[in-house]
Amino acid sequence: MFLVDATVVNVALPYIASDLHFSATGMSWVLNLYTLAFGGLLLLGSRIGDRIGRRRALVIGVLAFTAASLLGGFAPSGEWLLIFRTLQGAAAALAAPSTLALIATTFAEGAERGRALSVFSSISGAGASIGLILGGALTDWIDWRWVLFINVPIGLAIAALAPRYVAETPRQRGSFDATGALTGTLGVTALVYGFIRAAEEDWGDGLALGAFGTAVLLLAAFLATELRVRQPLVALRLFTDRNRALSYAAMLMIPGGMFGTFYFSTQYLQAAGLGFSPLRAGLAFMPMTIPLFAAARLAPRAQARFGPKRVALAGTALNTAGAVWLSQLSAGTGYWAGLFGPLVLIGVGIGLTMMQINTLILAGVRAQDAGSASGLLQTMQQLGGSLGLAVLVTVFGAATSGTGGDGFISGASAAFAGGAVFSAAAFLVVLGVKPPKRQN
Incomplete structure (x- = not known):
């Protein structure tokens, strides 16, 4: 539910932008x-889960997420929608670390945990x-607001069933690193704002430069806090293991290109290129979804x-190959020649x-580190997607500056090329991993 919500509004973005008056680059804030x-x-949500019990954190977070989704569906303006989207993200941050942490503590390392x-x-x-x-179907059949309303019955069902099927974890003592959470979150937000502002204006814009500064x-204050406090949000000992540190870096880079692929492809399919309906645009991603499921199911045997x-x-x-292929998009490229093949490669990858x-x-x-390690994994995934999208929106803005009627195509091609750079960087990082010992 939480990862669906990171992209479910993509296909609905043209309709959201029209109804609530977002600019071409400003609507990226909805994501x-x-x-x-x-x-x-x-990371703060992970620490709260350690303190109050991970099942309880899961249920409270899901209920808060459900409420924010309901309110977001009724948002009367763009500003209110952004507020409720932020609240959705905060609620997801409380609940999501518990999911992977519960897997890590419930299933023994080896084949059993591998299957889980x-x-x-x-x-x-x-x-x-x-x-x-899902976003395409709901937008086409009902209204874009249902991409948020759909969370309500799902969230209520999770909150009702979790106490029956999920065991509570022991509570751990400790304090909350509120300073670290505040400086880290605001630091990354300022960084993303700087990129998006530069895309809307230029690299010499005072607000963009101020945001970067x-x-x-x-972020320097965040690092200093984590080095000083007794119980930091980021347990730095997690990075002493080479493979884990490199894997965190890869988890930061992979979504950086992936989120850009979703963002620009959905616009090309609908408003800027092929004129697909929201449902057809959503179904156009099936060549990625089906191979992704199949490859993920084969992954344990391959491993x-x-x-x-x-x-x-x-x-x-x-x-990386799929992203490079996408970067060849031109004004005359159709779906089968320009998108189908890359989506299959990206799905399998x-x-x-x-x-x-x-x-x-x-x-x-x-x-005792399972919650922190899991929270940090998901943090890298979400921040990588957000930072990557901000960078690629900036690349898009620079590429479309001064172009004519084919401005979107030029910008999207440049953004896809940037996504290929993210993927290639992830490949190089994984190359540095030392093959771990096999476990039965």
């Missing part, structure tokens, strides 16, 4: 404020692409035979990669 609040507060992570990875990896299909100061490093390298290579990265991050993690 970014959700992922910023989600990613920026995940395979299911988790296939659901979470496909969640983003499922959101595009503020981001540097806040057992070749090891997580080799499988992750194959996945990131396919993802993501499906093969995500479980391997999750496995490398959680390998050897201590039970």
Whole structure:
């Protein structure tokens, strides 16, 4: 539900922008404020889950998310929609760390946890692409506001069933690193705002430069806080393991290109290129969704035979190839020639990669660090998507500056090329991973 919501509004964006008067670059905030609040507060949400019990954190977060979704569906203006999207992200940050932490503490490391992570990875990896299909169907059949209303029955069902099927975890003592949460979240928000402001204006804009300067100061304060406090949000000992540190870096980069692919492809399919309806645009992502599910289900067997490093390298290579192919988009390119093939490659690539990265991050993690490690994994995923989209929106803005009627195509091609750079960087990072010992 949380990852679907990161993309479910993509297909509805042209309608949201028309109804609530967002600019071409400003509407990216509908996505970014959700992922910023989600990613920026995940570590704090993980710590709260340790303190109050992870099942309780899951239920409270889901109920808050459900309420914010309901209010967002009734948003009377763009400003109110952005407020409720931010609240959705904050609520997701409380609940989401508990999901992966519960897997890490419930299933023994090895084949048992591998099977559980395979299911988790296939659901979470496909969640983003499922959101595009669901968003298209709801927008086309009913109204764009139903991309938010749909969370209400799902959230209520989760909150009702969790106490019956999920065991509560022991509570841990400790304090909340509120300063770290505040400086980290605001620092990343300022950084994203700087990129989007530069895309709307130019790189010499005073507000953009001020945002970048503020981001540097806040993120430096965040690092200083984490080095000083007794119980930091980021347990720096997690980075002492080489494979885990490199895997976190890969988890930051992979969504950076993926979110841009969703954002610009949906606009090309609808308003800027092919004139698809919202439902048809959503269904156009099936060539990515189905291979992603299939590859994620095959990932455990591939991991057992070749090891997580080799499988992750194959996945990131396919993802990069798909992004490079997308960057060749032109005004005369149709769906089958320009989008179908790249989406298949990206789907297989993501499906093969995500479980391997999750496995490398959680390998050897201590039970008391499971919540922190899981929260940090999801933080990298959400912040990577948000920062990556902000960078690619900036690339898009620079490429469309001064262009004529084909401005969107030029900008989208440049943004897809930027996404390929993110994917290639993830490939190089995974290349540095040391093959872990095989476990039965």
